[in-house]
Amino acid sequence: xxxxxxxxxxxxxxxxxxxxxxxxxxxxxxxxxxxxxxxxxxxxxxxxxxxxxxxxxxxxxxxxxxxxxxxxxxxxxxxxxxxxxxxxxxxxxxxxxxxxxxxxxxxxxxxxx
Amino acid sequence: xxxxxxxxxxxxxxxxxxxxxxxxxxxxxxxxxxxxxxxxxxxxxxxxxxxxxxxxxxxxxxxxxxxxxxxxxxxxxxxxxxxxxxxxxxxxxxxxxxxxxxxxxxxxxxxxxxxx
Numbered sequence: 580x581x582x583x584x585x586x587x588x589x590x591x592x593x594x595x596x597x598x599x600x601x602x603x604x605x606x607x608x609x610x611x612x613x614x615x616x617x618x619x620x621x622x623x624x625x626x627x628x629x630x631x632x633x634x635x636x637x638x639x640x641x642x643x644x645x646x647x648x649x650x651x652x653x654x655x656x657x658x659x660x661x662x663x664x665x666x667x668x669x670x671x672x673x674x675x676x677x678x679x680x681x682x683x684x685x686x687x688x689x690x691x692x
Numbered sequence: 693x694x695x696x697x698x699x700x701x702x703x704x705x706x707x708x709x710x711x712x713x714x715x716x717x718x719x720x721x722x723x724x725x726x727x728x729x730x731x732x733x734x735x736x737x738x739x740x741x742x743x744x745x746x747x748x749x750x751x752x753x754x755x756x757x758x759x760x761x762x763x764x765x766x767x768x769x770x771x772x773x774x775x776x777x778x779x780x781x782x783x784x785x786x787x788x789x790x791x792x793x794x795x796x797x798x799x800x801x802x803x804x805x806x807x808x
Contacts, residue, residue: 683734
């Protein structure tokens, strides 16, 4: 069965420091992986996706994510955090044979000035 | 292109009533998915429609139903509302090639439903 885990409910980072939001997954076939962000009282916004190719994917707002097949992980990263990055982040996965996205529980990212 | 729109943005209902929520996808998008978001349960998949056909359904009771029209607009209906149905209901559209593919979903702002 497909599944996604975001092991941290909340991540606290000081502004200017690098940030990492973790995501691990389980699928039976080749994974399609996504990161979304949700700002307060708003819908989800697409950040980036991994389909195939380069393991390092670059997305919106300076975010990037690294696909690691051996560790079945797709962690979201940013070299220098901004206070405006504070939001709820969701990881999602589907395999190549299934069009339903499976969502993680979300990680609340708090960037402190 | 205009984004995904959802109406109404806010609803207050009482237990036992029914409600219909509407979603207009991005022009050209034929796949529409619905999600329920609550603080305790996160994002829960309700159903997905493609070309007026329901392709996937999440683990929700039969009180939750939906449909998609020929112009790809979609509605979801919840009958006999319960207090636990209070949530943010999100609609997302996707430009799937031939109904498949890894294309990302684009979300609307949601409808905040409060059941009293």
